[in-house]
Amino acid sequence: MTRRRELLVGFVVLASAVVSVVGTLWLQGRGIGRTETEVHVLVNDVGQLAQGNAVKFRGVSIGRVGPIEVEPAGDAVRIHLHLMGEFLPAPDAVVLLAPESLFGDWQAEIVIRSRFPNMAFYDVPPNRRIQNGVRVLGGFTLPDLSRLTAVADEVAQNLAVLTDRFDKAFSDETAASLAQAIDNMEELTATLRTVVEEESSQISGTAEQIRIATEEIASTLAAARSSIDRLDAVLASGRVDSILDNAVAITADFRGVSGDVTSAIDRLESTLTSADSTMASLSRIAARVEAGEGSIGKLLVDSTLGLRAEDLLEQMSSLLDDIRANPRKYVRLSIF
Amino acid sequence: MPGLTHPALAPIESVGRATLALVRAIGQGGYLAAGAVRALRSTDIWAPHILTQMYQIGVASLPIALFVSMFTGIVLALQASYTLTGGVPEYFVGTLVGKTMILELGPVLTGLALAGRVGASIAAELGTMRVTEQIDALETLAYDPLAYLVVPRVAAGLLMFPVVIALAITIGVVAGWVTSISLLDMGSPQFVKGLKMFFDGFDVTFAMIKSVSFGLVVTGVGSFFGFHTVGGAEGVGRATTRAVVVSTMLILVLDAFWAAALL
Amino acid sequence: MLDVHKAFGNKEILKGFSLTVEDGETLSVIGYSGSGKSVMLKHIIGLMQSDRGSVHVDGKDVAALNRSGLTELRRNVGYVFQFAALFDSMTIGENVAMGLRRIPDMDEEEIEARVRECLSLVDLHDVHERYPSEMSGGMVKRAGLARAIATGPKYLLYDEPTTGLDPVTVKVIDRLNIRMKEELGVTGIVITHDMDSAYRISDRIAMLYEGKMRAVGTVEEIRNSEDPLVRAFIEGRPELMEGMS
Incomplete structure (x- = not known):
């Protein structure tokens, strides 16, 4: 009797200990006995990034965010990234901290610096790039997220309404209209630039404030761009499940962009150049869609993308009209 | 004091009596606690009984604890998917099941179930021993009853509550998971994504801190009322009821306290 | 025991009870139910503490004993519940x-x-x-x-050892009592309602009444007591008490 009890008590205690430890490790995203690469990131501030968030590389989740601590000198924040398996970041790799979806969770994405020329990634001094065998990368946190999340709500609502309507099949017509929409968007960008050029001659004196605002625009655009890159990757990899989420992100980003357009004009040209390339990648997607590449079949079921792109275009059009009509309204009062 | 029997004074009098009773109970509780701490030295008396109590409190309580948490997990998953419609992604079902099971329902529901099972049985057992003079008999045989009866029960509670609750949480989450993929139109990866997304290692620590405190409350309160039983079979019944009511209330108060103090 | 007082709430059970038990003797304590006999017994072994007065066993004050002293005392005292x-x-x-x-x-x-x-x-x-x-x-x-x-143990405290037993078992227990005393020199205090048994085993008998010692003496002295209360009790004749209280 006593022996049986000892056995049972021992078994229950051990089972509970194993379950707790293994469960906790698993939920924290750590494997047991798996090799893990640690990479550190130095960044000025971490935004909403928290321990346990996903680390992505080319859209694929490759690890988790570990502890986050302020450097002893107080001049930066050090983020530990725990990556699965052996991972060797490219020499010019940097880390972009951004929202993963619109529901508040963030991610750290390992990217190549040259893709984001306008972002002020933390500059890690050459003598600190490898510490104790751990690679230290520079990071950059996308600003302006409160604005992004503010639109998120609205977008989510629109999305709900839209998805309800989308029982219709994705016809050739819709595919064509997507392509058309993207063409229109490029046209729109061109127009936008013209407007900006006209306006900029009037307000050349306020360079400094505007420069700051422009940086915000640049980064927002980068966010848009990374969203599109993600969409691109999704199409290529067949992960269509999350298309909807990404579509939401894109819309949000674009709203951010349009919002920002109202706040600054100087140096918009360079920013718009990158917007151009954003459009180019949209074009590429459209081409792909038309060519039937990727998971077009699945995409056909979810025709949201085309219609929403149109919806977006409409909004941008009306915005532009408005800019044209009342340019002053869109320049921050504080500037003048 | 004939001058103080005016009927209007009765409410004041009853408040005073209640206050005195509360103060006395706190005093007796403190005395019992101090005695139990002192009794820790008598290792030879309590150590042999720890195992039996660990079995009684821990292993024998597993079925009810797991039963409760399993159904809680199922209901959580179903209700989460019912509530989260519209723009909220499906994987939030996983988040909701995981977070609520670990932080709140796992520890508290298990604690309440065990307050009924463990607290009542301790109070009834010690109460019976008290009214049949078995506790006095222990003393006359030179055993410290606190060391012999209270210490092993409280120690087993402190040790086994976290164990039982950890298993209960696991079963609850697994039940929610199975429900999500079998009854709801949802994939395993989504559930796991939601489960992992907002998980924080501290959640587990928090649940364990709660569990330990619940173990202390349930076994301590059960011992207290059992030990101070007076008046035969009826007294045992009264002690048992009080033990369950008081430990249930204390669990909920402690739950709020930890949430305020640690979250 | 000297001037022991004990109250539970408002109810005074012992009101200045005093008694001395000699080594090696067997003393029976008689008294009405609820007169505090068991309470008195529990004071001897430290299960209860007196509100006033003191209890000494082997010259030591029971209330002043620490845990190990109490353990020591209890090893020397057997208690029959x-x-x-x-x-x-x-x-x-x-x-x-x-x-x-x-x-x-x-x-x-x-x-x-x-x-x-x-x-x-x-x-x-x-x-x-x-x-x-x-x-x-x-x-x-x-x-x-x-x-x-x-x-x-050197001392044995019996709380109604024969109540509710058949006459044969009563005799067996009484014989055991006597044997303990004679063979092992055990000092005994017996609470009993059974006068036959008390006469058989006791050297002395004490009567507890309303929290105080009413009478104490050898078996013969008690048997021939003139106190109507004592007589009422030992003869089981309540009418003798009338007009007393």
Whole structure:
């Protein structure tokens, strides 16, 4: 009797200990006995990034965010990234901290610096790039997220309404209209630039404030761009499940962009150049869609993308009209 | 004091009596606690009984604890998917099941179930021993009853509550998971994504801190009322009821306290 | 015991009770139910503390003893409870062995032997493995006695050892009482309602009434007492008390 009890008590205690430890490790995203690469990131501030968030590389989740601590000198924040398996970041790799979806969770994405020329990634001094065998990368946190999340709500609502309507099949017509929409968007960008050029001659004196605002625009655009890159990757990899989420992100980003357009004009040209390339990648997607590449079949079921792109275009059009009509309204009062 | 029997004074009098009773109970509780701490030295008396109590409190309580948490997990998953419609992604079902099971329902529901099972049985057992003079008999045989009866029960509670609750949480989450993929139109990866997304290692620590405190409350309160039983079979019944009511209330108060103090 | 007072809430049970018990004698305490006999007994072994007055055993004040002193005292005192108070989660053998396990340097074999010896002293055989709930009231009571004498105490306190037993068992227990006194020199205090038994076993008899000592004396003295209260009690004639209170 006593022996049986000892056995049972021992078994229950051990089972509970194993379950707790293994469960906790698993939920924290750590494997047991798996090799893990640690990479550190130095960044000025971490935004909403928290321990346990996903680390992505080319859209694929490759690890988790570990502890986050302020450097002893107080001049930066050090983020530990725990990556699965052996991972060797490219020499010019940097880390972009951004929202993963619109529901508040963030991610750290390992990217190549040259893709984001306008972002002020933390500059890690050459003598600190490898510490104790751990690679230290520079990071950059996308600003302006409160604005992004503010639109998120609205977008989510629109999305709900839209998805309800989308029982219709994705016809050739819709595919064509997507392509058309993207063409229109490029046209729109061109127009936008013209407007900006006209306006900029009037307000050349306020360079400094505007420069700051422009940086915000640049980064927002980068966010848009990374969203599109993600969409691109999704199409290529067949992960269509999350298309909807990404579509939401894109819309949000674009709203951010349009919002920002109202706040600054100087140096918009360079920013718009990158917007151009954003459009180019949209074009590429459209081409792909038309060519039937990727998971077009699945995409056909979810025709949201085309219609929403149109919806977006409409909004941008009306915005532009408005800019044209009342340019002053869109320049921050504080500037003048 | 004939001058103080005016009927209007009765409410004041009853408040005073209640206050005195509360103060006395706190005093007796403190005395019992101090005695139990002192009794820790008598290792030879309590150590042999720890195992039996660990079995009684821990292993024998597993079925009810797991039963409760399993159904809680199922209901959580179903209700989460019912509530989260519209723009909220499906994987939030996983988040909701995981977070609520670990932080709140796992520890508290298990604690309440065990307050009924463990607290009542301790109070009834010690109460019976008290009214049949078995506790006095222990003393006359030179055993410290606190060391012999209270210490092993409280120690087993402190040790086994976290164990039982950890298993209960696991079963609850697994039940929610199975429900999500079998009854709801949802994939395993989504559930796991939601489960992992907002998980924080501290959640587990928090649940364990709660569990330990619940173990202390349930076994301590059960011992207290059992030990101070007076008046035969009826007294045992009264002690048992009080033990369950008081430990249930204390669990909920402690739950709020930890949430305020640690979250 | 000197001027012992004890109250439970508003109810005073002992109101200045004093009594001296000599080494080696057996003293019976008689009195009406609820007169505080058991309470008095519990003071001797420190199960209760007096509100006023003091209790001395072997010249030591029980209330002033620390834990180890109390343990020491309790090793020398055996207590036979009114309803035996056997631990019902244990077998009879384990019950009797309980006190022995508190004695250092006593190995299992010695304990085992002592348990058998004590059980056969009270005429219990082959009950080792039985649980208290499986035995009759008389057997349980005898087992309680066996547990009390197991450690070889100098003092034995009996709380109504014969109440509710058949006449034969009463005799057995009385004989045991006498034997304890004569063979082992044990000092005994017996609470009883059974006057025959009290006359048989006692050297002296004391009567407790309303929290105070009413009368104390040898068997003969009590038997011939003129006090109507004492007479009423020992002869079982309540009419003698009328007009008393």
